[in-house]
Every structure is written in structure tokens, then in C-alpha cells.
Amino acid sequence: MEPINRRKFLKTNAVLGAGAVAGLTSFGTLSHVVSDIETPALLGGTPIRTAAWPKWPRWDSEKDEELILKVLRSGVWSRDKVVEEFETKWAETLGVKRCLTVVNGTNAIIAALVQSKIGGGDEVIVSSYTFIATIVAILQTGAMPVFVDSDPDTFQLDATKIEAKITSRTRAILPVHILGLPADMGKIMKIANTHNLIVVEDACQAWLAEFNHQKAGTIGHAGCFSFQNSKNLPMGEGGAIVSNDDEFMDRCFSYHSYGFPYGNIGATNVSAVLAGTKLRLSEYQAAIGLTQLTRLHAETDLRSENAAYLRSKIEPIPGISPYVLYPGVTKASFHLFPFRYHSEAFKGLPRAVFLKALQAEGISCSSGYVPLNDKLYLKDAFDSKNYRKMYKKKDLDFEAFIAKNQCPQTDLLCNETGVWLSQNMLLGSKKDMDDIANAIQKIHDNAEKLLEVTA
Template structure:
């Protein structure tokens, strides 16, 4: 197996599992009319693996067409932010159909900066999903606010809009919808609730490049959107991120903030006054942008291929008892599929545990993971509440962690974290036969679950 497949090398091929399906389905041979050329004995029991070749490498780099621009930048000696970074920002904004784009060092700091420049912080609450990467929540704490967790819809893996309003208080300042796995949130009801309660909406689209909801690209629907270009991402630069918005004043503040708080656009002061705002240094380099421009040329075709293969694979595994693929919201035009998720019901697999199912899949040559653990139950929250900064600002009743934990219980997310299974996006860059082989691997495991157990 090649190693470059991952979200941080896909945690070395590990991590999430799946929710229920109707019991007692009668399975005909037609349901498993897939992968007939492969051995019926699972590889974990000594059979031939379903996959007979390596998966596509990630990231993809084509020296003959990709390196000229990067070498040109390196030889120029202009390595810090300049014209090439500006070119990438303009092309990414144009691609998304949004007015402005600002690149920053990573998606984490895109989120940090966006919250800060909408002045969301001490005393505020921000609504967020518990099923996400830590950066979606750490950015809230980084700015001194308190995360409030909205339970998920396990079928879609996303924040459930029907559970949002019950979490809104007089302290709520923003909703942070996370298009996790590259699957769009249901943005219409989220935007309606935000408008009703006068809340900012900052989209975490760090896994949502070119995905569309209601014919709008993710990241362009709320007040601002944030992206990541880390090495495992569908648009990789090694490290990098971006903030996008149609709000010129907000984008001017972000631009000032990412360059030490120096004047920019509408964020200006007296001539020669120097730094006028609190800021930091979040600028990316010219060679990062050159890598991003090379990757951007392929992104549309890759996104289409992932989408077609995801639909194909979903169709092949959806009738297997105990396998419940993701559901997309009705207004979703396209998902990005940074990850292909499904839920695994071990009762339907003769009690075969998720961990053993994952082991059997890997033996077939199919890298897979069990994904996220519940972010609303990790020690970083209590540690933040016990820090001298939080204790200095917040009254003790708002830092009562036991009460906070009780109010922020998300039982459906707990279930999802125990049942989800992921495939990384580079698997979806394979062939139709590769999708058949994945489905065949699952078929073999299902038919031999008792023996594997």
C-alpha cells in the first residue's frame, strides 16, 4: 500500500463506524452481483485481497506541468506574499463566485481570524457540531467564547438544523456550520434561523472545496467561509487556508489582522501612524500559492470524478444489511467527498465488531478509518474553563463544567462516533473496477462475518 492517502496519513489508516438498518432483510444473489472475479474467501481468513494494486497517490504532483511555476518563484527570490499569492486569491474567489479571498497559513487560523474580525469572543456563545475536527471548536475557545454543541443528524453526518433554536440564548453570537467530510450542511434553515436571531454565520468549509448547495458553492452562503489547503485536503498546498466573503469591510479587517494589524483598505488611520489594530502574521508564501495554482487546475475534474465514484460505490453497498451510506440534503448539487462515510451496524454482521470489520477491510487492501470521537466530551473543554483567563472573565455559574456537559450532551453524535466508517478521498479517484472491488470486499466480509468474528 502506498502511504500518501491520508488526512494526516489517515491516522495511519485508522479511525469511526455505523447506525442501524432494517433487521431481517432477505438477501438475494443479485444484491451482491459485484466483484465476481475476486476470491469469495476474505483476505483476513487467507483469501486473495480484493485490491490487486495500489490506490492513487496523494497529493498528485506532475513535474512536467506543475514545477515550472514553482521553480520560477524560487529562482525569483520573492518568496513572501506578493503577486502569486494575489493571483491564487483572485482565482479561488472567481472559482467560488465570491467577491473576496484572503489566504492565511492554515484553515485553523482562517477560522480564528474570521471569528475575531466579527468580534465574536469573550462572553459569547457559538453553536457548532460535535462531529468535526478539533479546529472547528478550538477557534471558539481561542477567541474566548464558549462552544455550544448542536447534535447531529446521523444520516447526513451534519449538524441537525431542527436542534439549533433550542440551543440559542441571549449570549449566542454565531452559528458555525461545518461541512464535514465535504458533505454540505442544510444551509437554508440555518440561514433562516440566523437571520431571525441576528446571528453571524461562519461556514467551516475546510473540507468543502467546490461542493454546492442550492447552486451556491460552500463557503459563500454565510457571512464568511473558511477553507483549508493542508496536505491531505482536496486542494493541497502542504499547509494553507483561506477566508472568503462578500463583506468588504470584514475582509479589510481580516487582511489587516493577517499582516500585524497594519492599515488596509477601509481599515486605515493617519498617514504614518503605523499599526492601528491588534493583529498577527498569517501570510502564506509565493511558492505555496504556486503549488495551489497547479492543484487548482485539476480540482474540477477530480471533484467530478469523486462525485461519480461516490454515487457508484454508494449504489453498490447501500443494500448490504448493516451498511448505511451518507444521505445528502435535497438542495445539495454536489458534495466534495473529502471522505466517503457510511454507518456500520455490527448486529447485522453477526456481531462482528467495527474494529474487526475495519481490520478485515484493510486486509482486502481497502484503507479505512473509524473517524472522529465526540468533541463535546474531551478534556480540553474543562481545561479551558479552569484556566485563569476564563475564570477571570466568566462568572462561576457559566463555568460549572458538570452543568455545561449535561446541557451539551449529544446522544446521536455518540452513536455516530461508535458506528461510522470512512474512506479517504483519493480512493474515489480510482476506477469503476476499484469501486467494485471495495463493494466486493464488504460482501466477502458480510458473508463470512461469523468466521471472522
């Protein structure tokens, strides 16, 4: 009975909405609207939604500009007190001892790996369902990425498959709390402790997410965050490293400022103590971050509330499998809302057509990532002079590497089943979530028509 009830709900709400907008009163006119609403927008029908989604990033001129203007007018734009204030507040927010800001999340991971003494000849076990930055960071250290397949229910690294990937060269695990949903950190930390491995968390999409009431990024040896423009805590570009290890954080600080001793910012009469680079954040970026931080808790709670509601609305639709959280997850941050699409329940309608039909109904969506374990950027690294000096020829056999790093569940998520909705959509109302669910139901009900027309 559920699909019938959902179709009735869809018809009623769509008719009332269309009638209210058009000012229609006659029964005959409404009958025509029902027919139009039932037709997929991709086939010329009326879209479920025409309203805009909440804009991102958010900016409140009245509340946000005072600090930014103060920084700009001061003329102190390089790293100084405002950056320090953001670092202090971010560390306090996470309940961690230390925070260091850097230019972006990618370089946060690079710095954390380098100062964890990861380098040429080492292997780093890593999630296979992630953004390319995670893998690029490993390659920048000279280490070898070792891909672990995904748990399709959670979209996370499958912790049960980690130990099979450990060798005598394994030095670290780099789990990714992808989409803002925490990885299974209980199992990951147990494996790491058993095998004496470093854990650097890629929490670049997981601000305020928690596993067993501990913030993502604070569970392993170090955690890394991104504040890029699309992120839930945006400042245009930016990143951070957090840890409770003072000696490690002192090294990270030196590394991010040319290798000068901890606390030194660019004095020309001081000798560098390690081989570093320049990754310092600017004052106005930190000022933007401070304004956004004031809203982060409330926005995170709203995303979580809407995500749970939307999940409950779409789960009964045949062929739709919403995200699953591990039992230890006490909060997710929902940088993205993921679900799996099973075409067999939609009369074989390809995912690409489902996405196009959903977009035509006014629902922004994406197929997400592409597989990373077989792409030419890896071969380019393996062909480089440094890799050829650090590794044996057999270790750099690209075809053999691909064969060893097969991730069939990740391939399915990337190529056939994964669907994303962006975090700003979750800042809307329950009615907005209903629009998403109704659009998916509408496509399901009309899958055969869509298949015939788009074949």
C-alpha cells in the first residue's frame, strides 16, 4: 500500500501547490494540472520544484563584515592574532589540544603525513571512495597508496578489509570521513594499535562529526580539515591540522613556515631547523572562518535533522538505499547526503537518466566521485624520477598495481549506484525535503515512460 499512498500524497500536494501559484479554481483546470504534474518534467511535465535552494556560502552583512573590515583596514593581512584566535577556537570546538591552520586541506594532509615521518618506500592504507586530494597528499610524500574497498551501506572505508592490506612496509592508515559521515574509527584504531600504525584522519568533510562522542579528526594521531568555499565551514580556501601531540604540532608549525623554529614567522635572522615550506593562512581568511564558526553548530544540527527526515521519506521507495551510520556514530555533519540508486527497481532506468530526470524536477544532484585506483595520475607519479629512485621496477608496474588495488564496491558506488545531494539543500525546510522525496517517487512511478523516451 505504501507506493499508492505516496502517489496520492504526491498528487495532492503537487495539485494544491500548482493551483495556489496559478490561482486556479475550476475542477476542470485542476484535472489538467494533475495530468501535467504526473508527467516527468524531463518529458515536458511540470517540475516538482521551481524554487531556489538555500544559497552557499552564507553571508550576513550586518553581523559578518565588522571583523573582516577591521582586518582589511589594519593592514595586517599575513598570519597574526586573528589566525591564532581561529586556531584556538577551532581546537576548543573540537576538544583537542592544538590546531594549526594552513592554506588548504590537501596541504594539511601532506604536512601531517610528512611530520609523521611518512616517506619514500612506505605504504599508506587509504579509503578508495574519496576526493583525489587524499591520494595526491600520499604521493607528495613519496609513499605508496594502498586502496581499501568501501562499505557500500556507509560509503566509508570497509575496516574489515584493512588487515588484509597490511605488509611490512605499512606505516599509516588514512581513513576519510567522506561526505561528513564518520568512518568506523573503533575498528580502525584497534587495528592501528595492534600493528603499531599511525592514523591520520582526513576529516576535510567532517566538521563536528562524532564517533562515540569524540570529534572526527581528534581520534587518531592527527586530523585534517578543509575550509574551501563549498565546505560546511568555508573561508574560500584554508585547512587545519589538529592533534594532542605537542612535539608533532611544533614540527608542523615549523614545516608550515619555512622550517623556522616553532613560533617564528619569517624572521630573516633565524636559522631553519627542518626542511619546510610556506603554508601560512592569512588574517582575512581566518576572519571569515570566525564569522562562519558562529553558525556552524546550529547549521550542523539543522542538516542532521533534515537528513534524518529525508532518509525516512525516501527509504520506503523501491530501489533507493539511503546512507547508513555505524553504531558508534553519535553525530554526522552531512557535507553531502548520499543514497544508492538501484536501477533494477526503476525498470532498468540508467543512473544517468535518473539524475537527469531528478534535476529536471528541480532537485540538484550528482553522481559523485570517479574511481581513483586506476587513473593515469598514479602512473605519472610512478614514472617520475623520484619514484623510480625510491622503488623497485616491479613496485611501479602500473597494471600490476591496478590488479592489486581492485575495489569493486567503490566501482559500483562511482559508476552505477551513488547519488549525492549537497549540504546547502539540507539547510531548507521539511517541505524542501518533501520535494526531494516526491521527485524521486515521481521518477519511480514513471520509470517505464522515461526508459522508453530516453532509450
